[in-house]
Amino acid sequence: MTHHSPGALHIHSVFSDGTGTLEEIARDARRAGLEWIGMTDHNTLAPTYRGFEGIHGGVVVIVGYEWTPDDGDHMLVYGEAAALGTEPLDPTLAPAEAIGILGNRGALTHIAHPDERRGVAMPSLPPYPWHDWQVRGMRGIELWNFMSEWAERLTPRNRLLHALLPGTGLRGPSDRVLRWWDDLNRPVAGAPFPVAHGGRVGAAEAPADSPADWPADAPADSRADAVPGPGGSDEPRFAGGARLTVGVSGTDAHAFRVRAFGRTWTIFPYLQVFRAFTNYLLLDEPLPADLEPARSAILRAIGEGRLYFANRRLGDALGLEFTAGDSGGRHVGSGGWLPWKSGGAQVRAASPLPASLRILRDGEEIARTHGRTLAADAPGPGSYRVEAWRFGEPWAFTNPIALLS
Ligand SMILES: [Zn+2]
Ligand SMILES: [Zn+2]
Numbered sequence: 001m002t003h004h005s006p007g008a009l010h011i012h013s014v015f016s017d018g019t020g021t022l023e024e025i026a027r028d029a030r031r032a033g034l035e036w037i038g039m040t041d042h043n044t045l046a047p048t049y050r051g052f053e054g055i056h057g058g059v060v061v062i063v064g065y066e067w068t069p070d071d072g073d074h075m076l077v078y079g080e081a082a083a084l085g086t087e088p089l090d091p092t093l094a095p096a097e098a099i100g101i102l103g104n105r106g107a108l109t110h111i112a113h114p115d116e117r118r119g120v121a122m123p124s125l126p127p128y129p130w131h132d133w134q135v136r137g138m139r140g141i142e143l144w145n146f147m148s149e150w151a152e153r154l155t156p157r158n159r160l161l162h163a164l165l166p167g168t169g170l171r172g173p174s175d176r177v178l179r180w181w182d183d184l185n186r187p188v189a190g191a192p193f194p195v196a197h198g199g200r201v202g203a204a205e206a207p208a209d210s211p212a213d214w215p216a217d218a219p220a221d222s223r224a225d226a227v228p229g230p231g232g233s234d235e236p237r238f239a240g241g242a243r244l245t246v247g248v249s250g251t252d253a254h255a256f257r258v259r260a261f262g263r264t265w266t267i268f269p270y271l272q273v274f275r276a277f278t279n280y281l282l283l284d285e286p287l288p289a290d291l292e293p294a295r296s297a298i299l300r301a302i303g304e305g306r307l308y309f310a311n312r313r314l315g316d317a318l319g320l321e322f323t324a325g326d327s328g329g330r331h332v333g334s335g336g337w338l339p340w341k342s343g344g345a346q347v348r349a350a351s352p353l354p355a356s357l358r359i360l361r362d363g364e365e366i367a368r369t370h371g372r373t374l375a376a377d378a379p380g381p382g383s384y385r386v387e388a389w390r391f392g393e394p395w396a397f398t399n400p401i402a403l404l405s
Contacts, residue, residue: 002333004318005281007036007298008274010066010076010112010142010250015049016041018254022049025253025270026056032274035287036060036298040076042068043088050086053291060287060294066112067091067098072128075099076142076250078299079107095130099137108303109138110248113145115177120155127151133180139303140246141181143173143397146277147252147268170311172394173247181247182363184240185383185400191237237404244335244383246302247399249309251277276313280320282306282333305335310388310396317396319352322386324378324401334399340381345403347384348375355388355395381405 012018013025020028022039029037037059041049045065053063064078065088073095077084083106089098102109114130127148149170236242251273255266281301287294301307310317325331327343338345349357350373357374359367361384367376378384383400 003283003286004320005035005283005287005298005301006278006318007034007038007060007281008251008253008277009038009040009110009248009279009302010145010252011037011039011270012041012066012252012254013039013049015044015046016066019257019266020253020255020270022052022061023056026059026061028270029059029061029274030057031271034059034274034278036062036281036294037274038076038078038298039063040066040078042066043091045084045086045088047086053295055289055291055294060291060298062295062298064108067102069095072116073130073132074112074128075102075138076110076112077102077107078110078302079105080296080299083107095132096135096137099135103137103139108140108299110140110142110246110250111135111138112142112250113148113252114141114180115174116145116148117152118154119152122154125151125154136241138245139243140248140305141177142250143177143181143247144249144277144309144394145252146250146273147254150268170393173397179363181245182360182383184238184245185402186239186362187381187383187402187404188236188238189381189405191235191404238383238402244305244400244402246305246307246335247309247397248279248302248307249277249397276311277309278312278317279307279309280318282308282335301335305399306333308334308386308396308398311394314390314393314395315353315355317352317388320386320388320396320398321348321350322398322401323348324384324403332401334385334401337402337404340378340403340405345378346375347378347401349373349386349388349398351388351396353390355390358387358389360385360387378403 013020013022050063067075067077069091099109111130116127116129118127253270253273255269257264308320323331323333324345324347326338326345332338356370358365359376361382381403383402385400386398388396
């Protein structure tokens with residue numbers, strides 16, 4: 001039984017330009033119903049900051065950092081202690097070089113707010129976009145960033161009003177960034193199937209269930225079959241490389257304080273953003289009560305794309321399901337793959353709340369409905385994903401399932 005675990009990524013504290021202490025942030029995460037959070041202060045892994053990594057009031061707090069060059073090209077970096085090291089990577093390196101170094105160490109690299117813009121130029125709040133959209137090798141892309149979208153619609157005049165009414169009327173990930181993501185995840189025809197640790201080829205006869213659906217008695221090692229990339233060949237199976245490029249959301253929470261009308265206002269308090277931008281991990285079992293295995297489970301699910309994300313202000317997406325099944329009775333979820341066979345496959349979405357549901361193949365819509373379930377016969381190999389909208393606004397996005405030929 002898959003456990004859906006809500007949490008939040010991309011959070012700033014007093015260790016850089018946020019205003020919350022780590023204790024306050026963990027407390028607000030718990031009040032918002034989150035099970036885990038991923039901290040990312042700018043260019044720091046200060047020992048006292050790393051020392052806070054742990055389980056606080058039931059919330060698993062993992063500590064990474066935001067690799068922050070001066071002119072944009074920000075990147076969120078998470079990983080096991082050995083992969084992160086004790087110091088953040090030099091922010092003056094070229095971004096492609098940084099991705100390579102961090103990837104080789106086994107760190108997770110997510111390009112942060114790549115399409116950041118400003119509707120009205122504000123010298124005090126410039127945009128920090130990602131510049132090189134030909135880059136490869138990052139583990140994921142932050143498709144939807146709460147602060148970026150908020151700031152994009154900001155003007156000097158609407159500043160305060162806008163700050164008090166956040167999280168409504170959101171536009172969602174930009175078309176440009178979604179197109180980039182879909183293009184990276186387009187399967188390369190005829191590429192080799194993922195190979196397990198034992199060298200077993202993930203061909204039609206091999207098990208291809210997602211880890212979530214793997215029988216309990218299956219050897220843990222064979223789960224590597226489920227996800228293209230690790231333990232196998234590095235030959236590209238997708239336009240973006242050997243593995244799916246993972247999509248996540250980020251809060252970019254800072255809880256900025258501003259003075260206006262004779263008092264201090266907190267813009268986007270942590271509690272408010274934690275009740276909005278949520279990443280739901282698909283775990284084999286609930287998070288362990290000890291830090292090390294809990295951190296590993298979180299990093300693994302994020303790294304494999306076993307997650308979906310939603311704006312909870314439009315309703316809790318907890319329990320959203322997206323699966324693909326073939327005629328042989330095998331099923332996979334987000335982040336998994338199945339070999340494309342002549343017998344075809346069916347893709348299916350099930351939502352905990354009524355929504356406008358779309359299934360997309362390589363970025364093109366193949367089915368749509370309004371309701372709680374949507375199923376469609378897959379018309380061919382490709383990377384399939386689901387979008388869900390509520391009240392005319394973007395609500396939930398899944399990571400892809402690949403059908404590989
Ligand atoms: Zn940033
Ligand atoms: Zn940030």
